[in-house]
Amino acid sequence: MNLHSHVERILPSDEAYALLDLTRDIADAELAPRADDFEARGEFPRDLVRTLGRAGLLGLPYPEEYGGGAQPYEVYLQVLEELARRWLAVAEAVSVHTLACYPLAGFGTDAQRKRLLPDMLGGELLGAYCLSEPAGGSDAAAMTTKAVRDGDAYVVTGTKAWITHAGYADFYNIFCRTGGPGARGISCLLADAATPGIVPQARERTMGLRASPVAQIAFDGARVAGDRLLGEENTGFRIAMSALDGGRLGIAACAVGLAQAALDYAVAYAQERQQFGQPIAQFQGVGFLLADMATQVSAARALLLAAARLRDAGRPYGVEAAKAKLFATDMAMRVTTDAVQVLGGYGYVADHPVERYMREAKVLQIVEGTNQIQRLVISRALTK
Template sequence: MATQPPRMLPTEDAHDLLELASELADKELAPKVDEYERRGEFPREVIRTIGRAGLLGLPYPSEYGGAEQPYEVYLQVLEVLASRWLAVAEAVSVHTLACYPLAAHGDDAQREQFLSEMLGGELLGAYCLSEPAGGSDAAAMTTRGIRDGDGYRIRGTKAWITHAGVADFYNVFCRTGDDGPAGISCLLVDADTAGVEPQPRERTMGIQSSPVAQIVFDDAPVPAGRLLGGEGRGFAIAMQALDAGRLGIAACAVGLAQAALDYAVSYAQERRQFGQPIIDFQGVGFLLADAATQISAARALTLAAARLKDAGLPFSSEAAKAKLFATDMAMRVTTDAVQVLGGYGYVADHPVERWMREAKILQIVEGTNQIQRVVISRALTRD
């Protein structure tokens, strides 16, 4: 990526991983993205290829097939993937999020049974938190996990589920106790469980190769051994996972914006008007300079939050800042890239119109940017 500064990587292994990610992105992602997006087809085999290359378990323990890499490295890999195909990078981010409850809160027997296949790419995960009437207010969920003998039966509907209908397992957050956060638990549910009913896909503005839909749970039976972290721990697990997931979305936003900037710079160098390349006009050149500065700032903010996480320090508000800034930045940069191309930017012959549509979802997923401001402002009062 021509306009991107040199990367600072902590180890030689991290450098090799980034080289591998770039090679896969160029060979497996870039040649396929247009066709899959046009057809609205989920690239399951591409995800398997990424998993078999070891890129689906980067931040997780090596004893279960992970790469045990710092989050700082994982996010840079995610950025590379997003610069070629956002839906694939989002799939990696969502799957990494879906592995968190088991990896961090499952017991040894649960991790031994399930985690290796998850991290190897053979099993694809999804994260069932939001509901039709309760998106941002997750603590008000109504989906219930009702005790039934030595297990549970899940009743309710989850909404906006990425990988709905294509995932192999779902982390289902449901109410097993009283109202409020303390009554929420997390159950690991196989996709082929009776009563798990994915609904028709939503018709989305962007990332059309990524399926999003509601899932109805109609008395779906789940063994007690699939409870992660104990009853009443679900809300805390969900919030911890979202902190890390927000960093993933921030990295996706940086990668998407970088792709848009690179494309716009290349176009502006070649496009001539009034006898000179349009990048030589301040109206265009300064627009691109601002974009480059915003991308660098978003990347630095995202990786700084990752380093806090890697050090075991509190990073929740920093993750919210990174997600807020990076995704707002991606929306601005992709919009400006369309403007640089003028009329050509508005047609599907150039990818900037797709990138602009894709950027919008990043301001919404893993908590809207309004929710990020709530997280940040509350942290200020606690400080």
């Protein structure tokens, strides 16, 4: 089967075209051949993520002076899409790491950035983002994890939930309560994973993305140096929400890549599978289904890139990011489900990857803010 259809792209520079070619080469050679095996075993491909880091793909949207790639978000997201077409868990790892670098890059002092950011962007380290809690997923402002000042450090106590890279990350962004109730009493600390008292719990057993480690993290009196506070004390909620705007675009790009993979596979299968003396792609019932799938993928990509260009231009883009995340992830759920339908009974068995794509698509409607939260963001903006 010819599994990678050509997607026409307009990129802002020759460097961006070269970067996308490099991404495809690495993804085809290193990721695609290993995805099924690692997913079946539920093993996180830490060394492959390190390979992407050494190729410069773990710091793409950040400044060159700190070791980043200085690429527009528009380009970074298309790199993510290409990675997700081959293996969603790896694309998600890049997206989460990029999100985990944002609080320092966006809100740290010059001294903090010079000291810490180059290692975080250099490719060897992996980050995680600790916002959600067992009793508070969508209601982040109700968090109960506390950080109490003790001399020149903060002592952190509480539990975070649904943490991607738990137990594998080298650094954690910890959102914790340093003041009163609600959004105004939250701060952001950047902690080394080796800090005593940071204790990853047993991995969750997930429906999809089984190669991606997700777990709770317990903070049992973990001491984090005071100079690891990012931004002013009690301004962490603004940092978290600002980071999520970019993170939502990352998840939308992952959704587009996953849906494109499902479409590519369904088209290739429908051209080869014979029924009633002809390929099933020739039947209008199948052909129109594929046409609708292709149109939905293109529409999601266009919405995503429009939001990215606003971000690159320094314009407000939070509502457009919510629209892109909402549409792209709902689209991925629909397209992967339709891909299973195109394959019929074969789509339901693990011999073909579309059943995995369908299981993986579900979580994209949940992470970085559920799609109900995205609708809340959009509707409030409409009625402000």
